[in-house]
Amino acid sequence: MRPVYLPLTLAELWQCRAQNPGALLYAGGTDLLVNMRSGNINPPALICLERLAELKGVEESPTEVRVGACATLADLLDHPLVQKNFPVLVKSLQVLGSPLIRQMGTIGGNICNASPAGDTLPPLYILQAAVELKSAQSLRTLPIAEFICGLRQTKLQPGEILSAVILPKLPAYNFHHFEKVGLRKSLACSIVSMAALMQLSEEGIIEFARLAWGSIGPTVVTSKACEELLIGKKLTEKTLATAAGLIKDQVSPIDDLRAEAAYRRTVCGNLLLRLADKAVL
Structure with missing residues (x-):
């Protein structure tokens, strides 16, 4: 025993x-x-x-x-x-x-x-x-x-x-977002996840951004290039589409039982695009 x-x-x-x-x-x-x-x-x-x-x-x-x-x-x-x-x-x-x-x-x-x-x-x-x-x-x-x-x-x-x-204790950022995609809506292991922390001006300009993705590499993936690209721009679908293209080129996900690498790469960019609908000032 x-x-x-x-x-x-x-x-x-x-x-x-x-x-x-x-x-x-x-x-x-x-x-x-x-x-x-x-x-x-x-x-x-x-x-x-x-x-x-x-x-x-x-x-x-x-x-x-x-x-x-x-x-x-x-x-x-x-x-x-x-x-x-x-x-x-x-x-x-x-x-x-x-x-x-x-x-x-x-x-x-x-x-x-x-x-x-x-x-x-x-x-x-x-x-x-x-x-x-x-x-x-x-x-x-x-x-x-x-x-x-x-x-x-x-x-x-x-x-x-x-x-x-x-x-x-970071400054009081006004945009906090986490989302994950799994094989079902609950009790799901992430296929891709993303966390975002931003400071938006009253006009919707991104003054600060931090981004991190899960399940698209052996460890959590961050992208300083994506964050810097967003700063100074308005949080719009067009801005996010440019950043999404950048992160999809940077990551190297794998195929496994839950998803293929190509699907993971697409989703990690799409989660960025969804931020345009989540921003409420």
Whole structure:
């Protein structure tokens, strides 16, 4: 029988890891338990993080919001600080899985899974999120774009855990958008997703833009060229069509069971075009 450990403090966690070096860590387990059931992994022991109060909660400072890695997706969806400061993240949480998945899954797990289809990842990229990495001996932070370094690959070192997500308080941008396309309308894994953050003038001129796409590469894709092309122009279908052509030329998606590469390339541009209908000043 496989043992499962439930430490109550970080001190207990470090001790438990030292005594069980082959154990896998989990919080909600929404991906881990599926992989175990299918036989993809067979760890000798498990360490559950869900009782670690030190890895939960949302805290605010004048310049940033610190989110514990074991905060559930449902907790974040309903949290007033997240709703106030990060609407684009809320929009992604609203379409992530089912209510039951959101009650179990955590923000840290969604990041550490490092799937290009992770719904929170494009918003976290454009929000310039950083991750806090902790071990028994060290503490460091990395921008999320550096932490995720490949398909299901991160820069998490042996002995480290992702302890928190740090979200800087950005200026009050007036356009926040997230959309994903899947094989069905709900409970769908993304074929393509896109997050957009913009500041629009009263005349509809784009003064600032951040864009990120999921599921069209091994990691989230951003395009400085697309963002710079949009700035100073009116948010119109013509402007967006030019940017859409640019991003379609830049990406190199793959064929898989959910979609062909050509379809993904088309959709990543079409999601940009849809922004013209979403802008309401």
